[in-house]
Amino acid sequence: MTTPEQPPPKVAWTKRLPALLMVGTAATLAPLAVIKADGLDTAALFVGVPLAIAVLIALAPPAKSLHGLTFRVVTFALLITSAFLHEGAACVLMAAPLVYGVAHFVAELVRQSRIREAGRRYQAALAIFPLLVAGLEGTAYRVDPVQQVGVERVVALSTAEVETRLAQGPDFSAERPFLLRFTGYPTPTAATGGGLAVGTRWTFTLAGDPIVTEVVAHDRRRIAFTVVSDQSKTQRWLRWKGGTIRLTPRPDGTTTVKLSVEFTRRLDPSWYFGPIESAMVGAGLTHFADSLGLQEDPTADD
Structure with missing residues (x-):
């Protein structure tokens, strides 16, 4: 037994x-x-x-x-x-x-x-x-290190009203998207500057450090910025190059606003970190659009 x-x-x-x-x-x-x-x-x-x-x-x-x-x-x-x-x-x-x-x-x-x-x-x-x-990517070669991300919205504002809103600058008290809150990815907390004239500079404070941008082009349909200096913590992951805001008036009096930014990815391999950084920057750009008061018009026709 x-x-x-x-x-x-x-x-x-x-x-x-x-x-x-x-x-x-x-x-x-x-x-x-x-x-x-x-x-x-x-x-x-x-x-x-x-x-x-x-x-x-x-x-x-x-x-x-x-x-x-x-x-x-x-x-x-x-x-x-x-x-x-x-x-x-x-x-x-x-x-x-x-x-x-x-x-x-x-x-x-x-x-x-x-x-x-x-x-x-x-x-x-x-x-x-x-x-x-x-494992040699980033040392012996690089694959598409320069990336561009954009966010497009139709807002219930004329192009002139959108420009007025942009000239006032962002208010970063808007709630950040879930992806940014979940990961703790840093985003700007304050902005100083004024106007959209060529040569105007805006300073964005990110995690206590400044990012200085300058308006390099401005007409009725397009506002372009370049990054003059960047001392932010995001330099560990990417280097900002510049951004563009395009305004397209619509027949119903609303405006299509497209914000896009360009950056150089500093993390490899591209097939892994490329999509991750695009998602993070895209979420940050969504938060930036919210901070500018560019809310999607729910009544706008497709």
């Missing part, structure tokens, strides 16, 4: 108390690591982060597979990188799916090479070369 398996003995909560205290301490200090006091890196960065990671490593169950080990190592690496990059942590979060995907793809190639016959191991090994070529 076989004896029934006995349930594992319960561990008294007092024996778990040290581990719980360690986890609680790590969870408290880790978020503080990215907070600066008077512009200085706090001790939470150099003590709290190592403590949090050490606790997680010590208490985590042993990895039972190559993929489990890969996931753990990549996760810890991303945590460390995010803490030290501060404002660039958003970039790390955007890149996380790509990093995990590449790491697990390589882990699977290694696993397959171990279980296959010797003659077929080379086939699995050769699959890594496309990754090597893709």
